Amino acid sequence: MGNAVVGIIIISDDSHPCFLDSTGMMSLPDSSAQRPVGYLQESFPESAAQDQLPSLLQSGAQTVYCGFDPTADSLHVGNLLAIIGLLHFRKAGHHVLAVLGGATAQIGDPSGKTSERERLSADVVEANTRSIRDSVQRIFTNHELYFHDSSRKLGTVTVLNNLSWYKDRNAVGFLSEVGRYFRMGTMLSRHSVQSRLRSADGMSLTEFTYQVFQAYDFYHLNQTYGCKIQLGGTDQLGNLMSGHEFIHKVSGEEVFGLTVPLVTSSVGDKLGKTAGNAMWLNRDRTSPFDLYQFFLRQPDASVEGYLKLFTFLPLAEVERLMEQQREDPGKRLAHKRLAAEVTKLVHGKEGLDSAKRYRMVSEGAVWINHRRTDNPEQVLVPKHHILSNGLTLLRVGKRNYYIIKWLSF
Numbered sequence: 001m002g003n004a005v006v007g008i009i010i011i012s013d014d015s016h017p018c019f020l021d022s023t024g025m026m027s028l029p030d031s032s033a034q035r036p037v038g039y040l041q042e043s044f045p046e047s048a049a050q051d052q053l054p055s056l057l058q059s060g061a062q063t064v065y066c067g068f069d070p071t072a073d074s075l076h077v078g079n080l081l082a083i084i085g086l087l088h089f090r091k092a093g094h095h096v097l098a099v100l101g102g103a104t105a106q107i108g109d110p111s112g113k114t115s116e117r118e119r120l121s122a123d124v125v126e127a128n129t130r131s132i133r134d135s136v137q138r139i140f141t142n143h144e145l146y147f148h149d150s151s152r153k154l155g156t157v158t159v160l161n162n163l164s165w166y167k168d169r170n171a172v173g174f175l176s177e178v179g180r181y182f183r184m185g186t187m188l189s190r191h192s193v194q195s196r197l198r199s200a201d202g203m204s205l206t207e208f209t210y211q212v213f214q215a216y217d218f219y220h221l222n223q224t225y226g227c228k229i230q231l232g233g234t235d236q237l238g239n240l241m242s243g244h245e246f247i248h249k250v251s252g253e254e255v256f257g258l259t260v261p262l263v264t265s266s267v268g269d270k271l272g273k274t275a276g277n278a279m280w281l282n283r284d285r286t287s288p289f290d291l292y293q294f295f296l297r298q299p300d301a302s303v304e305g306y307l308k309l310f311t312f313l314p315l316a317e318v319e320r321l322m323e324q325q326r327e328d329p330g331k332r333l334a335h336k337r338l339a340a341e342v343t344k345l346v347h348g349k350e351g352l353d354s355a356k357r358y359r360m361v362s363e364g365a366v367w368i369n370h371r372r373t374d375n376p377e378q379v380l381v382p383k384h385h386i387l388s389n390g391l392t393l394l395r396v397g398k399r400n401y402y403i404i405k406w407l408s409f
């Protein structure tokens with residue numbers, strides 16, 4: 001299977017998801033609220049793109065899942081697109097499962113990695129899982145609060161940890177029951193395996209078995225929640241295929257895998273991972289201000305695409321913004337809107353407000369003790385900014401003066 005877009009799913013605002021073909025043609029007559037954004041890159045099986053999947057989605061509320069391995073204590077901007085994918089499904093009335101890989105993070109997914117990552121202890125994974133669970137839940141709540149039209153019924157959200165269905169299993173039972181459905185030839189043919197086998201370090205048995213666990217997760221969710229659709233980044237295609245084949249062999253049921261595109265910057269870097277500086281979704285790693293600035297700084301050529309992918313703005317609104325941007329590019333209205341929408345989704349209204357407050361600082365609209373400052377990291381550092389009389393003079397913009405009286409200094 002190549003990288004061609006084989007089908008683009010549109011999850012409309014009116015609870016009637018419809019399917020697009022690769023030319024972007026929509027199959028539902030009322031297109032006003034829909035977003036032909038090329039959201040889903042590939043579907044598996046490929047043939048399902050045109051008919052089985054659209055009819056499944058239109059037959060009633062489905063359960064869709066996406067997994068995230070807690071290999072760090074925060075997700076990053078690259079994961080956001082998959083979360084937004086789940087949110088689109090939810091918006092269209094489908095139920096979504098966000099699976100945190102408390103078990104799979106201990107195995108380590110070789111997909112898209114050039115070398116094996118260091119083993120993570122169960123304790124570290126558990127702490128990471130807690131932190132990621134909080135932020136994923138916050139994003140779902142922010143979406144509900146700020147981006148959802150309450151007249152429409154949202155699907156449910158369930159956050160799960162795959163450790164819960166592995167912790168009581170033993171290795172002998174698992175291999176004896178599940179392992180025999182997996183054929184070595186097929187497993188070896190996966191791109192993630194092939195590329196690693198060719199590398200100098202090769203691949204451990206632990207990593208090699210990763211696809212079995214992700215396939216079993218899909219099976220478990222299919223049995224427990226009737227889940228028939230798994231969403232993942234493009235590097236997940238092999239794991240999605242393993243799940244599809246496994247479920248088909250065990251139960252004869254047809255399930256589907258969908259991938260969201262890997263977003264790269266205009267110079268081809270993975271978005272948010274430039275020069276090793278990941279843009280994290282947890283605010284103690286990347287502040288709302290830095291996240292806001294990151295989107296504000298995106299090149300002009302990317303902003304329209306990002307507005308479609310990372311925000312829930314109706315397409316007509318995106319077009320209007322781009323029109324205004326073309327009329328007065330210096331105002332960077334489209335960038336500001338993009339930055340605001342993403343910051344609000346990730347950090348809520350309070351996070352956005354704090355990002356904007358700091359923006360005033362970085363634009364040089366803040367004076368401390370008559371000195372203009374433009375570094376948000378250096379605003380009100382007690383050692384530097386408290387005058388000998390225990391006061392600090394603060395000016396924000398042209399007219400807002402404040403006297404801060406410090407109770408202890």
Ligand SMILES: N[C@@H](Cc1ccc(O)cc1)C(=O)O
Pocket residue numbers: 066067068069099100101104109162213214217218236239
């Ligand atoms: N393998 C996925 C995460 C994942 C984990 C468990 C799953 O069941 C599904 C997906 C990734 O690395 O992005």
